[in-house]
Amino acid sequence: MNENEEKLISAYMAGEDVDEKLLQACRENPNLLKDLADFVATERLLQFDAQEDDLFVKEFETKLQLEQEDQFTTQFEQKLAEKQKSRFNFLQLVAAACLILLPVFYFSQDKQSIETPVVASIAKSIGNPSLIMGNELNAGPFTLDKGYAELTLKNGVQLTLEAPIKLDFKNPDLILLHEGNLVANVPKQAIGFTVLTPSSEIIDLGTEFAVGVSPSGASEVHVMQGEVKARSLKNNQFVNLFKDDARAFDAQQQMSIIESNPMRFRRSLPGESPEDPDFLHWSFDDQANITTASGKGFDTSQFSGELKTLNQGQGPIYENGQFGKALFFNGKDAYVETAFKGIGGTEPRTVAFWAKIPEDFTIDNGYGMISWGLHRPGKAWQISPNPLKREGPLGRLRIGTMQATVVGQTDLRDRRWHHIAIVMYGGSEVDTSTHILLYIDGKLENTSHKAVQRIDTILDHKQSRPLIFGRNMAFDYDNKQIRQKFFRGWLDEIFIFDAALDQEQIQNLMNSNSL
Numbered sequence: 001m002n003e004n005e006e007k008l009i010s011a012y013m014a015g016e017d018v019d020e021k022l023l024q025a026c027r028e029n030p031n032l033l034k035d036l037a038d039f040v041a042t043e044r045l046l047q048f049d050a051q052e053d054d055l056f057v058k059e060f061e062t063k064l065q066l067e068q069e070d071q072f073t074t075q076f077e078q079k080l081a082e083k084q085k086s087r088f089n090f091l092q093l094v095a096a097a098c099l100i101l102l103p104v105f106y107f108s109q110d111k112q113s114i115e116t117p118v119v120a121s122i123a124k125s126i127g128n129p130s131l132i133m134g135n136e137l138n139a140g141p142f143t144l145d146k147g148y149a150e151l152t153l154k155n156g157v158q159l160t161l162e163a164p165i166k167l168d169f170k171n172p173d174l175i176l177l178h179e180g181n182l183v184a185n186v187p188k189q190a191i192g193f194t195v196l197t198p199s200s201e202i203i204d205l206g207t208e209f210a211v212g213v214s215p216s217g218a219s220e221v222h223v224m225q226g227e228v229k230a231r232s233l234k235n236n237q238f239v240n241l242f243k244d245d246a247r248a249f250d251a252q253q254q255m256s257i258i259e260s261n262p263m264r265f266r267r268s269l270p271g272e273s274p275e276d277p278d279f280l281h282w283s284f285d286d287q288a289n290i291t292t293a294s295g296k297g298f299d300t301s302q303f304s305g306e307l308k309t310l311n312q313g314q315g316p317i318y319e320n321g322q323f324g325k326a327l328f329f330n331g332k333d334a335y336v337e338t339a340f341k342g343i344g345g346t347e348p349r350t351v352a353f354w355a356k357i358p359e360d361f362t363i364d365n366g367y368g369m370i371s372w373g374l375h376r377p378g379k380a381w382q383i384s385p386n387p388l389k390r391e392g393p394l395g396r397l398r399i400g401t402m403q404a405t406v407v408g409q410t411d412l413r414d415r416r417w418h419h420i421a422i423v424m425y426g427g428s429e430v431d432t433s434t435h436i437l438l439y440i441d442g443k444l445e446n447t448s449h450k451a452v453q454r455i456d457t458i459l460d461h462k463q464s465r466p467l468i469f470g471r472n473m474a475f476d477y478d479n480k481q482i483r484q485k486f487f488r489g490w491l492d493e494i495f496i497f498d499a500a501l502d503q504e505q506i507q508n509l510m511n512s513n514s515l
Contacts, residue, residue: 009032117138118137120137120169122134122136122137122150127147127444128144128145128163137151142168144162144165145164153172153193156190157172157190159185160265160267162182164180165182166178172193173192173194177197179215180213181210181212181265182211183265191204191205197211199249199250199253200233202230205240207225207226207227208224208226208267210267218249221241221247223246228241230255232253235253264452265434270348273500278298279295280496281496282336285325293340302340303338303339303340306337308336308337309334309335310333315335316336322354322419326491327491329486330488332488335368337466337467337469338466338468339466341467342459343381346426346427347426349424350421350500352419352420352422353419355417355420356418357412357415357489359415361385363484368382368470368475369384369470369489370469370491370494371383371471372459373457373458373465374457374463375463379457380402382401383398383400385413385489386407391449393407393409393448394413395412397420397438399438401432405432408445408448409445418441421439422439424436426500431452432455433450439506442503470487471485493513501515
């Protein structure tokens, strides 16, 4: 910014009639527009409480990008004609002027001349090796096709992103969310942080909030803490939302009140996994009626598995596995029962094993690869190939807590060995929708279905089941009407850890059968 440009901005901010000169200067030097916007943003932060409804450049940039340049100029001149003497209204005017100018220059200038400043850094990622902790991100488009990421913006805002997501970083204070889910945790110094979607505008007032955008452009906002103001792009009137408030905006930009459901959004990623966690391991290499357990941190002598059968059936059969021997379960009468109660409550856990599912898998033979807990909502823990079409595609990896499931996307029905890992990381608000990760063959699995329910696995109720392989935990000898009694397929090398393993540990386990 040269001396003449400085004088123009000073005169403009003081209310002098230099509008046409400033407009021409901005056309000649697009960077001048950013300087003008910075002045407006500074004024906004200094007088935020008194200017709750003022509009400055970042808030409507995307909305106006669809307009034509001559329309911008017309609107700009109209705004200037309406200028008033008061400081408050004048600041609003400057902001509106920037709104009209910025999209013009954004589309008209040479793309190579646009600076792409750093707007964020990667704090953490899961399931996407291309995102390396500490790497910086420039302004511009950002796409996450798989996994999860935590980003720290330059203004201190913490973002948690869930794939698939498409967004555009305009600057640390403004994000265009085209599709997907994000959670924003905004510190005081970043008040005014804005998320624009195809159907809505959300402005933070110092809070934690979640935004979801569907492929159609419809959006939702859910407030976890604090306060935001939101509106549809067709409506100039903002509504203030507080903790546990939520609004939906359809593709036609109509706003409606909805029930708050913040647990459908992933609010954080798991912390560091312990390097040497406690575990139990059943290898099935002993080829005996009692299959022994090994491990660390547990009394393994107490947790051998007994091969069992219903009535006079054959029971599990030893066959060749991925490492040594495996067990085949016939889907009719075969299962293995242990005395291990499982991992309870909201404690973190990882269940990792090899499985082979036949092509002719039927829904009657899906339940109960591995299970424990109490058969009541949120109290159970059961891993299966999905046998219920209403909950997602058949034959995909499924973790159920009774009446709430998470279902993956990879079809396991190919009679090939797949390494499977289900990770739950603990916390005060453990939920199926936010605290469970699925891995297939060492890769983080996208989900096709994800229910919302708090998890509290019950181990000590008189009806709680110990760890069982191959039998539906809902089936007992007194309830013979259940058709889906037993799992059909192969299991090998079952590990249960009392920690949430990270992807590298899971891949080591897959490759070498140890951490």
